[in-house]
Amino acid sequence: MTSDAKRRRALGQILLLAAGLLVLVAISAGSVLLVNKARQDSAWVVHTVEVENQINAVLLELRRAESAARAYLLTRWPEFLTDHEQAVANVVPYADKLAQLTVDNPLQVENVKKMRAAIDIRLDQFRREMDFIKRDEPASAAALVREAAAGNTNAIIRDVTDKMHAEEERLFDLRTANADRSQILASSVTIAGSCIVIALGAIAAFQVRRSTRVRDEAETKLRDLNVTLETSVQERTADLREANDEIQRFAYIVSHDLRSPLVNIMGFTGELEELRGDIFKRIAALSHSASEAAALPQNATDSAEPVLESADKQLSDDFSEALGFIKSSIAKMDRLITAILNLTREGRREFSPDRINTRELIESIAATVAHQAAEANAQIRIEPLPDITSDRLALEQIFSNLIDNALKYLRDGVPGDIAIRGRTKLGFAIFEISDNGRGIDPKDHQRIFELFRRAGTQDKPGQGIGLAHVRALVRRLGGTMSVASELHKGSTFTITLPVNWAAKRKADV
Amino acid sequence: MSNPVTIIMIEDDEGHARLIERNIRRSGVNNEILPFRNGTDAVGYLFGPDGSGIDQKGRALLILLDLNLPDMTGIDILKRVKENKHLKSTPVVVLTTTDDSQEIKRCYEFGCNVYITKPVNYESFANAIRQLGLFFSVIQVPPAAA
Numbered sequence: 001m002t003s004d005a006k007r008r009r010a011l012g013q014i015l016l017l018a019a020g021l022l023v024l025v026a027i028s029a030g031s032v033l034l035v036n037k038a039r040q041d042s043a044w045v046v047h048t049v050e051v052e053n054q055i056n057a058v059l060l061e062l063r064r065a066e067s068a069a070r071a072y073l074l075t076r077w078p079e080f081l082t083d084h085e086q087a088v089a090n091v092v093p094y095a096d097k098l099a100q101l102t103v104d105n106p107l108q109v110e111n112v113k114k115m116r117a118a119i120d121i122r123l124d125q126f127r128r129e130m131d132f133i134k135r136d137e138p139a140s141a142a143a144l145v146r147e148a149a150a151g152n153t154n155a156i157i158r159d160v161t162d163k164m165h166a167e168e169e170r171l172f173d174l175r176t177a178n179a180d181r182s183q184i185l186a187s188s189v190t191i192a193g194s195c196i197v198i199a200l201g202a203i204a205a206f207q208v209r210r211s212t213r214v215r216d217e218a219e220t221k222l223r224d225l226n227v228t229l230e231t232s233v234q235e236r237t238a239d240l241r242e243a244n245d246e247i248q249r250f251a252y253i254v255s256h257d258l259r260s261p262l263v264n265i266m267g268f269t270g271e272l273e274e275l276r277g278d279i280f281k282r283i284a285a286l287s288h289s290a291s292e293a294a295a296l297p298q299n300a301t302d303s304a305e306p307v308l309e310s311a312d313k314q315l316s317d318d319f320s321e322a323l324g325f326i327k328s329s330i331a332k333m334d335r336l337i338t339a340i341l342n343l344t345r346e347g348r349r350e351f352s353p354d355r356i357n358t359r360e361l362i363e364s365i366a367a368t369v370a371h372q373a374a375e376a377n378a379q380i381r382i383e384p385l386p387d388i389t390s391d392r393l394a395l396e397q398i399f400s401n402l403i404d405n406a407l408k409y410l411r412d413g414v415p416g417d418i419a420i421r422g423r424t425k426l427g428f429a430i431f432e433i434s435d436n437g438r439g440i441d442p443k444d445h446q447r448i449f450e451l452f453r454r455a456g457t458q459d460k461p462g463q464g465i466g467l468a469h470v471r472a473l474v475r476r477l478g479g480t481m482s483v484a485s486e487l488h489k490g491s492t493f494t495i496t497l498p499v500n501w502a503a504k505r506k507a508d509v
Numbered sequence: 510m511s512n513p514v515t516i517i518m519i520e521d522d523e524g525h526a527r528l529i530e531r532n533i534r535r536s537g538v539n540n541e542i543l544p545f546r547n548g549t550d551a552v553g554y555l556f557g558p559d560g561s562g563i564d565q566k567g568r569a570l571l572i573l574l575d576l577n578l579p580d581m582t583g584i585d586i587l588k589r590v591k592e593n594k595h596l597k598s599t600p601v602v603v604l605t606t607t608d609d610s611q612e613i614k615r616c617y618e619f620g621c622n623v624y625i626t627k628p629v630n631y632e633s634f635a636n637a638i639r640q641l642g643l644f645f646s647v648i649q650v651p652p653a654a655a
Contacts, residue, residue, distance in 0.1 A: 256577070256606060257577075259606040259607075259627075260522055260525070260577070260606055261522075261524075263522075263524075263525060263528075263606060263627045264522065264524030264525060264528070267524065267525070267528040268524065268528070270632070270635065271528075271531070341607075341609075345609065
C-alpha cells in the first residue's frame with residue numbers, strides 16, 4: 001500500500017467522523033427546536049380549549065343566575081336567592097378572565113367587549129328584578145323577566161358567544177394542525193438523522209473492518225518478510241563467509257605461488273652477481289696482460305677485487321648498483337608476500353572464547369615493551385579495565401600492536417604518556433589506547449587501516465600491516481575500531497568488543 | 510662407493526631445479542641427479558609400471574621433493590614412498606617455498622627426513638643447499654644388500 005493511499009484513507013476516516021458529529025449536532029439542535037415548537041403549539045391548543053371553557057363558564061353562570069332568579073320569584077326560597085347572588089358574583093370575574101385570556105386576539109377582544117356590554121345590561125336587569133322582589137312587587141318583577149326574555153340581550157350574548165366559539169374552533173383546528181405538523185417534522189428529522197447516523201456508522205464500521213483486514217494482511221506479510229529476511233540474512237552470511245574463505249585461499253595460493261618465481265629471480269640474480277665477479281676479474285686480467293706484457297700470473301687467480309681501469313670500474317659499479325636495486329626490491333616483495341601469508345594464516349586460525357583478565361594481559365604486554373618504553377622515556381598507565389570473554393591470542397595481538405605503535409610514534413623530545421582505559425556499555429567493552437605522540441592527520445584516518453598503507457613521516461621501519469591486521473582481528477571478534485587524532489597532539493584508538501563473545505563461526509573450515 | 514647414491518629431484522620449476530643442481534655441484538657433490546618435472550613421471554620412475562617399487566629394491570636413492578607440483582602434492586609422494594616397503598628407508602628432503610609450521614609438522618609426521626624452506630635470500634639458499642651436500646656426506650645410505 002502506498003503512503004498516498006494510506007493518507008487518503010486516514011483523511012476519509014476523519015471526514016467521516018466529522019460528518020457523523022455534524023449530523024448528530026444538527027439532529028440534536030433540530031430536535032430541541034422542533035420539540036420546543038411542538039410544545040408551544042400544544043400550549044396554544046390548550047389555551048384555545050381554556051378560552052372555550054371560560055366562555056362556557058360565563059354562559060353557565062349567566063344561565064344559573066337567570067334560573068335562580070326565576071325560581072326565587074316563584075318560590076321565594078332564600079336558597080335560590082343565595083344561588084343567584086353567587087352566580088352573579090361569579091359572572092364578572094369569569095368575564096374578566098375571559099378578556100384576559102383573549103387579549104392576544106383582536107377579534108375576540110371585540111367580541112368580549114360586546115359580550116361585556118350585554119352582560120352588564122343583563123346584570124342590571126337581574127338587579128332590578130331582585131329590587132322588585134325585595135320591594136314585594138312580584139308582578140313588576142315578572143314583567144321585567146318577561147321583558148328580559150323577550151329582549152335581545154340574551155340573543156346578543158348567545159350570538160357573541162357563538163362567534164367566539166366559532167373563532168376558537170377555527171384557532172383550535174389551526175393550532176392542532178400546527179402542532180401535528182411540528183411533531184411530524186420533529187419525528188421525521190429524528191428518523192432521517194438516525195438513518196444518516198446509522199449509514200455513517202455502517203460506512204465507518206466497514207472502513208474499520210477494511211483497515212483491520214489491511215493491517216492483518218500487512219502484519220502477516222511483515223512476519224513472512226521477517227522470516228524470509230532471517231533466512232536470506234543467513235544465506236548472505238553463508239555466502240559472505242564462503243567468499244571470505246575463497247579470498248583467504250586465493251591470497252594464500254597467490255602469495256605462495258608468487259614466492260616460487262621470486263626464488264628464481266633472487267637465485268639467478270645471485271648467479272649473475274657471481275658471474276659479474278668472474279667477468280670483471282677476466283676483464284682486469286685481460287687489460288693487464290694487454291698493457292703489461294710481463295703480467296703477474298697469480299693476479300688472475302687472486303680472490304681480491306681486481307684492479308680495473310676507470311671505464312671498466314664505472315661499468316662494474318653500474319652493474320653492482322643495478323643488482324643492488326633488484327635485490328632490495330626482491331627483499332621488499334618477499335616481505336610483503338610473507339606479510340600476506342601471515343595475515344591469511346591469521347584469518348584461517350580458529351578463535352576460541354576464553355575468560356580474560358584484561359588488566360593482567362595488558363600488564364604482561366607492557367612488561368615485554370618495558371625496555372623500549374624506558375628507551376623512549378615513556379610511561380604506560382593502565383587504568384582499571386573490564387574483563388571480557390574473547391580470544392586470548394587475538395587480544396594480545398591487538399593490544400601489543402597498538403601499544404607498539406604508540407611507543408613507536410612518539411614525539412621526539414617529549415616524554416611519552418600512554419594510557420589504556422576501559423569501560424563497559426550495553427554489553428560491550430570499550431577500550432581506549434591514547435598517547436601524546438605525533439598524531440595522525442585526519443585525512444589519513446581511514447588510510448592507516450588499509451593494508452600496506454602508512455601515514456606521516458616514514459622514519460620508522462614497518463610494512464603498513466599492523467593496523468590492518470588489528471582491525472581484521474577486532475572485526476572477527478565482533479567489535480569495531482576507530483581512531484581520534486590530531487597532528488602533534490597524540491592519538492586515541494578506541495576498540496569496542498562484546499563483553500561476552502561466543503564463536504559463532506561455523507566449524508566448516 | 511660401489512653403489513653411488515642417485516639423487517631424485519622432483520621439482521616442477523625449471524629455475525629452482527637449475528639453482529638446486531648448481532648449488533649441489535658447487536658444494537662438491539657429484540652424484541647423479543635425476544630431475545623430474547612432475548609428480549606422475551617421478552611416481553612412474555619410483556614405483557615402476559606395477560606400482561610396487563620393486564625396481565628400486567636395493568638401490569641407494571635420495572629424494573629431493575617439492576611440495577607444490579602441478580599434478581599432485583608432494584605430500585602424496587612422500588606418503589607413498591614412506592609406505593612402500595622397498596622405498597621407506599630412502600631419505601626424503603622436502604624443499605618448498607612455504608614456511609608454514611603446520612605443513613612442516615605434517616611433513617615430519619609423514620616421515621620426511623629434512624625440511625628445507627627455499628629462501629628468497631640467495632645467500633641463505635646457497636647455504637641450505639651446501640649444508641644438504643654436507644648432509645649427503647654424513648647420511649648412512651642403506652646398504653644395497655637384499
